[in-house]
């Protein structure tokens with residue numbers, strides 16, 4: 343359920359930039375012969391000419407729509423050029439589009455805090471840039487206003503023959519209040535950015551410029567392609583009065599339906615009839631307040647400083663005759679999807695030092711003689727283990743668990759029309775974080791870094807237990823895996839944990855030393871999580887780790903941070919044990935921040 347965030351008192355200038363028919367533009371840049379020609383990008387399969395996923399604006403004029411299949415689109419527009427999405431592992435390979443999106447993000451992010459919201463959408467917080475402009479070069483003092491800015495659509499300004507002149511006057515009003523002056527600066531900055539994007543990438547984009555993310559996002563598609571729309575505060579009531587609730591982000595689903603069915607609210611403006619108290623009575627305090635605020639165009643959501651995606655996902659649909667009807671066909675396709683997911687999270691790890699923690703499986707399914715057709719295939723998640731084979735294994739188990747729930751354990755025929763796997767809860771690996779492994783990296787370095795990191799990254803979150811774990815089939819990765827990370831649900835916990843830490847203390851699990859620094863950091867991060875989880879679950883205060891202290895090589899202890907040395911020496915010589923209860927002095931405390 344949506345939650346209202348506190349708004350900032352200071353006015354903000356936020357832009358939402360959305361690329362126009364993005365995949366089509368990428369294909370047109372690749373093949374300039376397609377420019378100006380009706381074009382659509384199709385995810386090809388033999389069923390009715392494949393599904394359209396992007397439609398160029400020239401093709402839209404002929405009535406071609408994304409919901410069409412290739413054959414139907416060709417009937418509507420015989421000259422339509424259908425370009426196939428690149429294929430890898432039997433499914434769409436979107437890398438070309440992803441990196442094209444990154445080119446744009448690189449340009450936009452130079453002007454303000456930038457949040458990459460999807461493959462082709464970005465939020466920008468331009469408040470500081472707009473403030474500087476207002477101080478140093480306010481619009482009314484400029485010799486000329488960029489033409490692109492003059493073409494802006496300013497809501498509430500009306501549209502007549504003198505539109506550009508009206509926009510110029512609006513941008514340069516000396517009597518406007520500070521908030522609106524900032525917005526005018528924002529409009530000029532965005533116009534310049536869009537020109538830059540076009541020059542440097544050959545892509546056009548559209549934008550909404552407003553005082554918050556919600557309004558900017560509503561405005562960006564209002565005038566497409568290659569245009570921008572500005573939302574002055576005074577235009578907000580009119581904008582929302584006629585906006586269907588379902589068009590509002592977060593109101594497309596059940597909440598929006600409930601507003602329509604239970605309260606008779608059809609437009610966002612209709613919400614104004616209800617007091618905050620009334621909305622809270624219906625939907626709870628948080629959501630009630632959120633609804634009350636969006637009805638007034640108020641939203642405190644901040645632009646996050648994030649140039650990288652929040653999650654990774656890959657999916658494939660199996661329409662019509664392609665429907666998957668056997669476990670082995672599902673396994674085949676899940677393996678393809680998981681391989682791609684694994685490649686992507688691995689390169690995120692290598693390039694950006696980020697770890698994904700949760701694996702999720704989604705599917706669309708039907709069953710024979712269905713008496714409850716509204717019942718959906720349940721999405722399932724578990725802790726993500728790195729390494730393609732482990733992801734494949736876990737995804738298959740998630741599928742089996744979801745299928746059994748979906749079928750209610752009945753033995754009936756079923757079909758899968760779509761499969762997707764996702765990696766989420768992505769966290770940065772803090773650079774320079776002190777952790778035990780930092781002190782052991784030199785001793786614990788695999789000769790095959792990917793094997794070692796695979797094993798060590800195996801189970802980032804022990805609390806997720808929806809899937810029982812088996813040892814990996816790869817014997818190379820099994821060695822550190824089986825003892826190090828199977829800490830839950832095993833009877834001989836000591837023996838198990840002993841393997842975890844003593845391997846590093848004795849330096850026996852790995853050898854040689856050519857692992858990349860990225861992988862070293864991965865080891866640290868993961869080990870910290872594992873150790874913290876062990877610490878929290880072990881009740882013995884004298885030996886939190888639950889292994890035989892006598893087996894620790896004292897020379898290794900010397901290399902630890904002082905506070906940890908003291909704690910370990912306290913276990914080895916309990917009589918001399920210092921008080922480690924003080925905040926910040928225990929290993930548990932030492933590692934706990936990373937768990938969050």
Ligand code: TTP
Pocket residue numbers: 360361362363364365366395396397461462566567
């Ligand atoms: P959108 O931004 O939704 O659409 P678009 O850029 O094609 O067109 P518009 O100018 O109307 O914004 O999607 C961005 C890209 O994401 C799109 O080019 C193709 C891809 N996409 C899919 O693959 N499947 C989908 O269902 C949607 C909606 C988009």
